[in-house]
Each structure stands twice: as structure tokens, then as C-alpha cells.
Amino acid sequence: MQTQTVLSLNGLTKSFGTVSAVKDVSLDLKQGEVLALLGENGAGKTTLMNMLFGHYLPDQGSVEVSTVDDQMSPLPLGDPQAAITAGIGMVHQHFTLAENLTAFDNITLGAEPIFSFKRHKAKAEKKINDLMQKSGLVAPLDVPISALTVGERQRIEILKALYREARILVLDEPTAVLTPQEADTLFENIRSMTAAGLSVIFISHKLREVLAFSNRIIVLRHGEKVGELATKAADEGKITKLMVGTEASENKRSPAKPGAPVLTLESLCVACPSRRNSLKNVNLCVHASEIVGIAGISGNGQSTLAELVSGMTKPDSGKIILDGAEIEANEPRTMIEAGVGRIPEDRHKDGIIGHMSVAENLVLENCEDPAFQQRSILDWSAIRRRAEALCAQYDVRGPGIDAPAKLLSGGNIQKLILARVFESNPRLILANQPTRGLDMGAASSVAERLLSARENGAGVLLISEDLDELLSLSDRILVMRDGALTETASFERNAIGLLMAGDAA
Numbered sequence: 001m002q003t004q005t006v007l008s009l010n011g012l013t014k015s016f017g018t019v020s021a022v023k024d025v026s027l028d029l030k031q032g033e034v035l036a037l038l039g040e041n042g043a044g045k046t047t048l049m050n051m052l053f054g055h056y057l058p059d060q061g062s063v064e065v066s067t068v069d070d071q072m073s074p075l076p077l078g079d080p081q082a083a084i085t086a087g088i089g090m091v092h093q094h095f096t097l098a099e100n101l102t103a104f105d106n107i108t109l110g111a112e113p114i115f116s117f118k119r120h121k122a123k124a125e126k127k128i129n130d131l132m133q134k135s136g137l138v139a140p141l142d143v144p145i146s147a148l149t150v151g152e153r154q155r156i157e158i159l160k161a162l163y164r165e166a167r168i169l170v171l172d173e174p175t176a177v178l179t180p181q182e183a184d185t186l187f188e189n190i191r192s193m194t195a196a197g198l199s200v201i202f203i204s205h206k207l208r209e210v211l212a213f214s215n216r217i218i219v220l221r222h223g224e225k226v227g228e229l230a231t232k233a234a235d236e237g238k239i240t241k242l243m244v245g246t247e248a249s250e251n252k253r254s255p256a257k258p259g260a261p262v263l264t265l266e267s268l269c270v271a272c273p274s275r276r277n278s279l280k281n282v283n284l285c286v287h288a289s290e291i292v293g294i295a296g297i298s299g300n301g302q303s304t305l306a307e308l309v310s311g312m313t314k315p316d317s318g319k320i321i322l323d324g325a326e327i328e329a330n331e332p333r334t335m336i337e338a339g340v341g342r343i344p345e346d347r348h349k350d351g352i353i354g355h356m357s358v359a360e361n362l363v364l365e366n367c368e369d370p371a372f373q374q375r376s377i378l379d380w381s382a383i384r385r386r387a388e389a390l391c392a393q394y395d396v397r398g399p400g401i402d403a404p405a406k407l408l409s410g411g412n413i414q415k416l417i418l419a420r421v422f423e424s425n426p427r428l429i430l431a432n433q434p435t436r437g438l439d440m441g442a443a444s445s446v447a448e449r450l451l452s453a454r455e456n457g458a459g460v461l462l463i464s465e466d467l468d469e470l471l472s473l474s475d476r477i478l479v480m481r482d483g484a485l486t487e488t489a490s491f492e493r494n495a496i497g498l499l500m501a502g503d504a505a
């Protein structure tokens, strides 16, 4: 069945200024195939797919897509509408749904004429229900996107592409925001869709799922295609070597020597309108030189906990104590001044100011530092020197320190945030999904930095959906479920999984 070619990329090349993002990449996709696209952060994966989808105009190269009668025909480049018409659907690394519109409106928006819409509504509903049935991608349709979980939002993104009759589906890091269970379900759904003829390209940093669910693997490094192999013939070692040129190394860590409490939460309660995110009588203590992991399925209150500790939400009752002093007005600035370093979950929204330069983002929280001031005026040459040094030290790659931070790739944005946090020598590091979407090299450097911060006396509150990450880094683990925390004595995957699902009392 996997013989008919449905898509060919031929010699695609794209530079941004001096950054050569994609160099002469060619690939074919067969019908019903799942092709995994791998590579380090900044390797050019998203850029390549954006050229396919018409968001970027390639400097060189061409794309051919099969037509309904199985002929290959050239795709007009730089034209998203042409890509959609040709049957290409893309689900972006960062969701693009309109938050205040319903799921139904998001799916049909732009695909149906607005004026005669009422007449189309019943037909559209039937089409979506059929798609849900066939693909197994189920989500509520009549509520605003903002009320949906990340997993549901993603299903809506995919349904939106399928609604436009996509025959080729590109998923840019589809599981980066999903729990392991949601990811498994997604891949089951993908399987049933490919069995029905859909062809899929998916980008991922998670080798385990790539090995389990793809048919073929293509690896990019520094914009070039450096390897292509059948998944049957691949293993983690081989792929890692292709991606980074060396095999990954294990983190080494010493036993915990916890010091005095740095963060204490006493009987904290927060009632949220969406009950999902309320906190119910949360007690927690993070000591100096200790990493405390919070496990749990997303939407059980973790984001509220993170907002409290970063000063973005106020508790209804209870106390927050930092370094022995109770926090009165918890606002972001108070928390930063009290020594909290934040690695936020949504790095685009809460981590950077996109239109400001890389250098500006690096000093954002400490521009009052005398090192960056000269007679009360910002000393730009000192700031730029510092930014250059930090980018080198934290391996932030991209179009340079003067470029807007939003132009960095996902992984490089995270490295920028890490540089800012670790350089401020925080007492407490709030790390919320710190390695989500990061390649193995970048993820292990985050882990190393968290461990060395712990070594240097910081307390770390690590919120993560990645159990492997929690198990390898945490000194203690608490499970958050339905707004409440339970400490687990066991470091065993299954036991923690049961607490997460609420199956154990």
C-alpha cells in the first residue's frame, strides 16, 4: 500500500539574513505513511514545513503534490491557500485557534461562506461528527476554545485540517503538550487515519514515540538532511548520533542534602471559575538544595500553583512564605525580588516579549542592576556584551542578539529564559514543564543546570507532565490531582500513574 508518492519536496532552501535555516532538503512522502522529522532545536524542521504549507517562500526548490487522479503536480509556493486546496493540512507547534470562538466556529472558519452560513451549519455539523467518528478525535464543539484542555484543543486543530479535506497532515511537535496517555490516544487515532489513506509528517523530540509510531525517519542537522532510515532499522543510539553527532550522556547526581525551607505554602486555597484549576488546601515545603517534583495530568491545578508562586494569582486563603518571610502582596515583581526565578509553561506568552530583542529579553528582569546602568541610563554596550556572553554560554542559537526574540526557534527561546533565570541566582526556581519541546541535548542541559542550581543551594519546584523527567531529577515527588497534593513515597512509575489518575486512595 505504501507505494504511491503523495508529496515530494525538491531541494528546498531558505535563509533568514545570515541564518541558513534549511539547505537543499529533498524528501518524498508515501500514501498512508507516517514520516517522523527529527533534529535538534533550530535544525530547520518548522521552517521546512512552513515552506511546504506556503508560510515561507523558499529561496530555491520546488514542491510537488499528487492530485486526486494520482498525478504529481507542482504546488504554487508561498501560498497557504494553494497548499490547503492541494490537500495539505498543518497543525502548528503553537496553537492558532481563536480562544473566544467555539470549537465549531474554529473548525469551519474560513472554510464556509459567512453569509449563507446558517444553511450550512447542519451540513457542517454532520461533516464534523463523521470526521470525529472516523478519526476517533473527539472534543466538545459548542464551547469556547478557552474552556478546552490542551489535548482537546489539539484535536480541534487536527479536525480543522481534516475538515478542509487534508490528505497530507503535518503535525509540528503534536505531543509536546500532551500527557503520555493523550499522546498514545493521538497516535492510535493517527493509525486509523493512515489506514484510511491519510499521510502524515510529524515532528518530535521524543524518540520513544518516534520509534513506536513512525514508518520512516528523516533527520535534519543545521538545516541539512543528514539521515533517512526505516524505523524498523533504527534505535535510540543511531538516531541520537545522527541528530547531534555523539551519543547522549546520562545525568550524574549526588544524594540530596536539603537545607532550610525556601518556599512554604500553608493551607492555600484558590477557587477558579473553571473548577479544574482550583487549589484545595495545598501544603508544600521546598527546602534549599532540593528538587521537589509535582506530577499530575495537566489541568489539575498545576497552572494555578505556578501562578501563585510567580505572583500572578492571589490566594483566597492560606500563606506563602519565602525564606522565612510571609509574602503580603504577591505580585510578579515582589516574587522576583524575593528570589523566585521562573521558567514558565507558556514560554511564548509568559517567558519573552516577542518583539523585543534577544538582548533586551535577557536583561528584562534585572535591568536595574548597576552593571547595566551608567548614570541612571541603560548602558547598552554592557547589555549587549552580556547578551553575547550569555548566548554563547547557554548555546542560544538564532539570528543574533539584536533580532526580536520571537524569531528564535522554540528550543532556543527556552534557552534564553534559562539564561535569564540561572544568571539571577534565584533562591527558588519554579520550573514549569522546563524541557517540553526541547531536543535531547537541550533537555539534558536544562537537567544539568537544575541539578547544579540545587548543588548551589537553590530550591527547585519542578512541575512536569513528563514522569521520566520527574523521576530522574526529583528528590521528592508530590502528585497533584483535582487541586490537592499527595506526597508519594514510591518512585515507581505505576504507583505514581495510579495517583495521577486517582485510582489509588
Ligand SMILES: Nc1ncnc2c1ncn2[C@@H]1O[C@H](COP(=O)(O)OP(=O)(O)OP(=O)(O)O)[C@@H](O)[C@H]1O
Pocket (backbone or CB within 6 Å): 016, 019, 020, 021, 039, 040, 041, 042, 043, 044, 045, 046, 047, 048, 093, 397, 398, 399, 407, 408, 409, 410, 411, 412, 437, 439
Ligand atoms: N522568521 C525568521 N526569521 C529569522 N530567523 C528565523 C525565522 N524563522 C526561523 N528562523 C531561524 O531558523 C532556524 C531554524 O528554525 P526552526 O524554527 O525551523 O527550527 P526547528 O528545527 O523547528 O527547532 P525547534 O525544535 O526548536 O522547534 C533557527 O536558527 C531560527 O532561529
Ligand SMILES: [Mg+2]
Pocket (backbone or CB within 6 Å): 045, 046, 047, 093, 172, 409, 410
Ligand atoms: Mg520547530
